[in-house]
Amino acid sequence: MTVNIKVWSDYVCPFCLLAEEPLLKAVEGEDVEIEWMPFELRPHPVPTLHPEGEYLQTVWKRAVYPMARRMKVDIKLPDVCPQPYTGTAFEGYQFAKEHGKGTAYTPRVLRAFFQEGLDIGRIDVLTGIAAELGLPAEEFRRALEDGTYRQAHQDALATAEKNLIQSVPTIIVGGTHRIEGVPHPAQLRKAIDAAQAEAAMAENTAAEGAAAEAGGAPADWGATCGIDGC
Template structure:
């Protein structure tokens, strides 16, 4: 079976990105598929990030996130951190993790840290902890964030997402040139991958 690639554009403050990972895991079980994560900041500076106290977040979670999470069996909760953290620093560490072959593991650990452990993924020390958990050196993460070693790399990835891939929302999956927006149905995704194999 020919190896396929799923490119997932995501933001670490998007709960649907964590749910999409569960769908992808179910749909690709036993198939030769490589999943590659790519950054897309929903609210890059200076755009204000969302606040839990505003009605928008609780409503979206009540109407969409929690029902979908329950259906998929994914533990998730609306973090009380307010305003929500920016994700540029988290994505700088992603660039470092990707270099070391740990991009997928890091993305999953970061989504879970925010949505299951309510950790502030805008805090360099939290990011260093997450990085260490997937094999990065704790101090190396802090040093890279302090000197902005991966800042330009992250900005280039963002430009690619917007200008070349034309990403407008997350999660967006790219599979062999086909674009799938939002959280796909696991059975439909598996059927699509199997037909392409």
């Protein structure tokens, strides 16, 4: 039975990019469906951060770069100043999702920002990404300019609020097993196994509604960005 994995992220959170590799390792060979979910750390008009500021410089030196080196992931603090709002990019995600490219869109936007230093708040940059993914570029551009998917994005943010999302990445496996921060592959695999076991048990003994528990997180993982900082 397919296990749904929802991954809440924001395109300006470096830990969301770092979460992709352990996520893909954990799901290799598994019957899962990954769904990237929107969460804005600093929605308009909350001021966004400046890359040259002490806060970001400290967080990157203390946490982001050491984890990236350990994981062998190419990442850099973009010099886009101030950092872009991500609402428009998330409207683009809703377009991509509707056109069957949602799973590819989010990792590509994260790489565009953290590996290529592109300003993902600009519609022309997002349109280039859409075209690269095989989406109809002009239709995509018009949708962002017209706000066609603005309500769909607001509905997605309401889903994040309903699930009490306060930091990213946050991963919910099978609707019940919650992991906050960059997951260790073994931790995520354990949650997948538990969700699969629960689904099988529920299918066979629906009247009893039996469920298993997923294990805890290894102590050296779990870095997140929250509304108050990373």
